[in-house]
Amino acid sequence: MISVKPLLEVEDLTVEYATDAGPVRAVDHVSLDLTPGEFVGIVGESGCGKSTLLFAIARLLSPSCDVVGGSVRLHGRDLLGMDEEALREIRWRDYSVVMQSAMNALNPVLTVGAQLEDTIAAHESMPARSAQERSASLLRLVGIDPLHLKSYPHQLSGGMRQRAMIAMALIFTPDLVIMDEPTSALDVVAQRSLMLEIKELQRQIGFAALFVTHDMSLVSHFSDRLAVMYAGQIVELGDTRELFRDPKHPYTSALMASFPSITGPKEVLQGIPGSPPDLLHPPAGCRFHPRCPLVEPRFRIEEPPLTTVGNTLVRCHRYGRDH
Amino acid sequence: MRYLVRRLEFFVVTLWAALTLNFILPRLLPGGPEVALLTRFHGRIQPATIKSLEVALGIRNDQNAIQQYLSYMGNMLRGDFGVSLGFYPQRVSHVIMLALPWTLGLVGTATLIAFLLGTLIGILGAWRRGGILDSVLPPIFVVTSAFPYFWIGLICILVFAITLGWFPQAFGNSSEVTSELSWTFISDVLWHSILPAFTIVLTSIGGWILTMRNNMITTLAEDYIKMARAKGLSPTRIMFQYAARNAILPNLVGFAMSLGFVISGALLVEIVFNYPGLGTFLLQAVKNEDFSLMQTLFLLITVAVLLAVMVADFLTAWLDPRTRERG
Numbered sequence: 001m002i003s004v005k006p007l008l009e010v011e012d013l014t015v016e017y018a019t020d021a022g023p024v025r026a027v028d029h030v031s032l033d034l035t036p037g038e039f040v041g042i043v044g045e046s047g048c049g050k051s052t053l054l055f056a057i058a059r060l061l062s063p064s065c066d067v068v069g070g071s072v073r074l075h076g077r078d079l080l081g082m083d084e085e086a087l088r089e090i091r092w093r094d095y096s097v098v099m100q101s102a103m104n105a106l107n108p109v110l111t112v113g114a115q116l117e118d119t120i121a122a123h124e125s126m127p128a129r130s131a132q133e134r135s136a137s138l139l140r141l142v143g144i145d146p147l148h149l150k151s152y153p154h155q156l157s158g159g160m161r162q163r164a165m166i167a168m169a170l171i172f173t174p175d176l177v178i179m180d181e182p183t184s185a186l187d188v189v190a191q192r193s194l195m196l197e198i199k200e201l202q203r204q205i206g207f208a209a210l211f212v213t214h215d216m217s218l219v220s221h222f223s224d225r226l227a228v229m230y231a232g233q234i235v236e237l238g239d240t241r242e243l244f245r246d247p248k249h250p251y252t253s254a255l256m257a258s259f260p261s262i263t264g265p266k267e268v269l270q271g272i273p274g275s276p277p278d279l280l281h282p283p284a285g286c287r288f289h290p291r292c293p294l295v296e297p298r299f300r301i302e303e304p305p306l307t308t309v310g311n312t313l314v315r316c317h318r319y320g321r322d323h
Numbered sequence: 324m325r326y327l328v329r330r331l332e333f334f335v336v337t338l339w340a341a342l343t344l345n346f347i348l349p350r351l352l353p354g355g356p357e358v359a360l361l362t363r364f365h366g367r368i369q370p371a372t373i374k375s376l377e378v379a380l381g382i383r384n385d386q387n388a389i390q391q392y393l394s395y396m397g398n399m400l401r402g403d404f405g406v407s408l409g410f411y412p413q414r415v416s417h418v419i420m421l422a423l424p425w426t427l428g429l430v431g432t433a434t435l436i437a438f439l440l441g442t443l444i445g446i447l448g449a450w451r452r453g454g455i456l457d458s459v460l461p462p463i464f465v466v467t468s469a470f471p472y473f474w475i476g477l478i479c480i481l482v483f484a485i486t487l488g489w490f491p492q493a494f495g496n497s498s499e500v501t502s503e504l505s506w507t508f509i510s511d512v513l514w515h516s517i518l519p520a521f522t523i524v525l526t527s528i529g530g531w532i533l534t535m536r537n538n539m540i541t542t543l544a545e546d547y548i549k550m551a552r553a554k555g556l557s558p559t560r561i562m563f564q565y566a567a568r569n570a571i572l573p574n575l576v577g578f579a580m581s582l583g584f585v586i587s588g589a590l591l592v593e594i595v596f597n598y599p600g601l602g603t604f605l606l607q608a609v610k611n612e613d614f615s616l617m618q619t620l621f622l623l624i625t626v627a628v629l630l631a632v633m634v635a636d637f638l639t640a641w642l643d644p645r646t647r648e649r650g
Contacts, residue, residue, distance in 0.1 A: 089555070099549070100546075105546040108644070108645060118554075
């Protein structure tokens with residue numbers, strides 16, 4: 001693993017929203033590597049900064065939001081320092097994005113075909129005929145009848161729209177596909193089949209995936225590694241199986257206790273007490289301490305570092321040097 | 324297709340309602356045109372003369388309301404609007420045809436320019452929000468739009484026509500130029516239309532800029548704009564095909580309505596500039612108690628607005644695939 005040259009290197013990435021009350025740090029010194037073909041899941045509650053992290057990596061942040069530190073490298077090239085012109089060249093070719101709700105992410109007044117073809121035209125000059133054929137074969141790849149090239153987004157079902165967007169993301173068979181909760185707008189059955197499809201496409205095409213979700217159970221079978229985010233920070237990062245077998249951070253355990261297991265014995269689901277922290281005034285010390293069942297007085301004052309425990313990185317005092 | 328047929332049905336029904344109202348309303352007024360003439364002559368008029376006037380004007384008090392209504396509807400559908408009382412013995416349709424081209428040309432073009440220019444400024448302003456264009460043009464035009472347009476018109480006449488003498492003060496063309504399809508005539512008409520057109524554009528553009536800019540800003544926050552950026556599309560394609568095309572939809576009906584009201588002329592602008600359009604004629608009709616002309620003008624305004632709204636519906640259907648099925 002270590003010998004493979006990373007595809008994506010995120011280092012100390014820090015992102016802040018400018019608000020009237022002052023800057024809100026949504027992503028706080030996040031470091032993350034992706035090797036080619038790897039599937040990395042990022043999980044966390046709403047507002048933990050996971051989507052902001054994705055959009056910062058993809059250079060798609062809204063104007064009110066800025067990267068204030070750190071770097072993002074793709075194929076060793078600095079993404080954050082690139083100007084819009086240069087960036088446009090590699091957008092979609094080297095990395096593509098799948099958004100949360102395809103209903104909102106597809107332009108309602110253009111046909112699916114037109115939206116596939118304008119993407120092709122933006123990066124390659126090819127006759128309209130071959131662009132159409134390419135679009136048709138992409139739809140076939142995700143199991144949609146090419147007839148729907150002439151359909152408008154509102155004429156497709158939720159699952160079809162999401163698959164059309166995935167087809168769009170694969171136009172140039174990029175090395176990296178960034179996915180922001182691509183299944184959260186679907187029902188559970190459609191979610192499952194879409195996940196299987198994404199995994200199968202990944203096997204065929206070999207792209208690396210950065211997959212954000214709030215639903216830990218969803219990625220459990222699909223991701224190679226998992227990063228758990230809390231209040232803008234990564235609190236645990238490690239091999240997915242390892243993480244599920246032996247969650248180290250109390251927040252990870254709490255997240256896992258809050259969804260039912262299909263095979264295990266019946267248990268009362270436990271929510272996580274309290275609510276996500278206010279990022280404008282994050283708690284001192286360990287950010288999870290107000291909700292942590294294992295809190296000790298010292299944890300309220302000192303911020304825990306990210307510590308290596310076996311193959312896992314954990315941000316918890318209980319794994320600190322003096323424990 | 325189903326959508327278009329439904330819009331067409333709606334148009335026919337409202338048109339019928341408008342025609343009927345137009346029939347009923349004047350009949351609710353006390354007296355009638357012949358009585359108005361009678362008072363104008365202070366009663367010094369023979370009953371026989373009134374009879375012959377009634378015949379000449381097509382007033383059939385011997386018919387009951389239903390018969391009158393039927394013959395009225397027949398006349399309307401044939402385009403027979405009767406005789407103008409103010410421009411007697413000219414037919415109303417003739418009077419209107421004299422004025423219509425002037426109003427359509429001046430107010431129509433000016434409204435179109437204001438809409439297109441305002442929309443473009445709105446698009447560019449929102450695209451570079453807070454940029455130079457955005458911080459200069461919208462505020463200026465919003466202020467000019469707050470002025471009453473007859474006032475702007477008067478100032479324009481004072482500055483550009485009287486003081487500087489660049490443009491004529493009034494009328495649609497110079498009396499010494501004959502009306503024919505020649506360059507001299509056309510350029511003369513254009514020259515006369517610049518000040519009134521400028522007045523209309525200046526006072527109506529602010530609304531278009533503001534609404535378009537606001538729609539654009541809302542649209543630019545949509546996910547599909549983010550997606551378009553992620554796809555690496557060119558900024559112009561994102562601005563027009565992704566943002567503006569969605570942002571303009573709510574404005575189309577408003578634009579159509581304003582096109583419909585073109586027929587009523589920018590009444591005060593036409594009066595201020597003594598422009599020979601429908602607005603000026605409407606004022607004349609009111610002064611002369613020219614009921615037939617007034618009635619026809621009001622009808623024309625209604626029909627124009629209805630037509631414009633229908634065109635806007637078709638345009639929306641063409642630009643927004645979602646409306647096609649809603650029906």
